[in-house]
Amino acid sequence: MDTTTDRSGDVRLTGISRTYGSFTAVHPLDLTVPQGSFFALLGASGCGKTTTLRMIAGLEEPTAGTVRLGDRDVTALPPHKRPVNTVFQSYALFPHLDIFENVAFGLRRRGIKSVKKQVEEMLELVQLGEQARKKPHQLSGGQQQRVAVARALINHPQVLLLDEPLGALDLKLRRQMQLELKRIQTEVGITFIHVTHDQEEAMTMADTVAVMNAGRVEQLGPPADLYENPRTTFVANFLGTSNLIEAEADATSGDDVLLKAGACTLALPRARCSAPTAAGGRVLVGIRPEKISLTHADESAGIPAGRNRVTGRIAATSYIGVSTQYVVDSPVCPAFQVYAQNIDRDPRLVPGAEVVAHWNPAHTFGLDAAQDIGAGVAEAGVPQAAEEALA
């Protein structure tokens, strides 16, 4: 994210935390959001992402720590004095004002008299020029959402905060608005900080994603990096689906670590392992379901050498258009998931069939086995996994 050399617009959170009585919503957190970036705070509900956002907006007072915009410490400023605007989860449009006046609200409060041209341009940007004189309740959910964006953006804030802005929209509209928001962000070049629980939304839109869990940032990075190289089980499970196999480091071979899991030996590039790999060390070996190929046990001889292999029996299959999802019951992993593209479907791959799941060791990642293997599974939920497979 070093594309911008100007650092004066960065959002810097230093040691920021928030506690409510004995409950800690946000643990001391250091975070820098570079100017002009589209930054996503991703996590399940209650992970502290919205509290973090509200502290940047000034709607929530941090228990400790500072919020800086560029070089300016804004920690003590009330919200109406911060050069920051928010798109609220439920839009919070003023029901007694029409769309035009909703959008003009911020400009008028700053004493700007001639707002007409600016408001019209902004409504044009969000494609609502025709609706200027309607009241918010006369608009559809997607239109209200665009009004909320326009109302915040017209003030040219240093940072635009979006609090689950697409949560109330249906799936199709959400997709459309994701692209729309990304387009607007590219067009205006303002820093966007987006809070969401939807991993797909975060990955589609943001340049940088911070995955939060229980008041802490688990991992931060570009979406592809987070997905390919998760460093904690929470990230591995929350972002998409991961198969995690408990294994023990055995030996090394070149740049790879060889691990033993039951009867299988799995290779893992040392660079992709965030756990200590001394012999006898416990490691969780991870592999994404779509990186795996499935071959019937009768043809296992044809599998090229050097690939990681796990044997098992198909427990369930589900055909979902672009791919077929298999759940393989394996001695090393009770519910080993495999997503296969529907290109050449082997008719023998039905529940009960003995199979070999195999993959290129380069796609394998290693995690510290001291963590909870199931972290983030419940939060991510089944529907999202299904959605992702459909995409």
Added chain:
Amino acid sequence: MTALTGAPPSPTPATPPTPAAPGKKPPRARGRLTPYWLLLPGILWLLVFFLMPMVYQASTSVQTGSLEEGYEVTWHFATYWDALSEYWPQFSRSVLYAGSATALCLLLGYPLAYLIAFRAGRWRGLILILVIAPFFTSFLIRTLAWKTILADGGPVVGALNTLHVLDVTSWLGITAGERVLATPLAVVCGLTYNFLPFMILPLYTSLERIDGRLHEAAGDLYASPFTTFRKVTLPLSMPGVVSGTLLTFIPASGDYVNADLLGSTDTRMIGNVIQTQFLRILDYPTAAALSFLLMAAILVMVSLYIRRSGTEDLV
């Protein structure tokens, strides 16, 4: 009444007629009549206790005659004009007192309603009960209590005198010397006290419905707390302000108890005049005419007010 037993006329031809099942009443007919049956008790009540007395009063107001010889409808509309020209001071005094009491109720009630709606937290229920608590005693007793509170030489009057408040109010002509009782101030105080809950409750209801996130959104869009109140909270609470002022002003302008118990002959309101005409002088036509004049005046004022405040435009 025939409409209640037969099927109601269908409002548009677009409604398809229920196919008549031979030999059997269509089951939906009963269901369609249910709303009318539910309306019946209320309509009967209004007919007997509202419309009939109104018609009776209207006819009384255009009668002439005397108590001994009996009254007769002679369409003597001059009674209205005579009543208005004789009692217009009491009319204007009623509007003035009720208006002052309404304004005071709004000034006292709005901050309290705001506090209950946004700041009271777990005390909300208790404060609401305290607002309603006075209703557990009779209106008359509460008004009489004010006689003691404002008694000559009592602590309230003494304190106001020491603070020289009475000098100011006497100069304004709303108190007389060292007396508060039997002055306009006493009557307005009584009206304000008695009708305050009718202001607070609708205000509270409309304030409580305002989404707290709108305050946050306004703050986020550079509105200071005061501007947020002026531009968001106040406009959104206008339905409460309008219904609160109506619920206060309308009964206050027809009230006679406060003026009777806390006032003097110089503070008589139109309610007192009507009461005297009906019950002491027994001049029924004048009393009836005055009642209708009061009603007409209130209707005109209220409709102007509602049109002016434009509440029908609010969500």
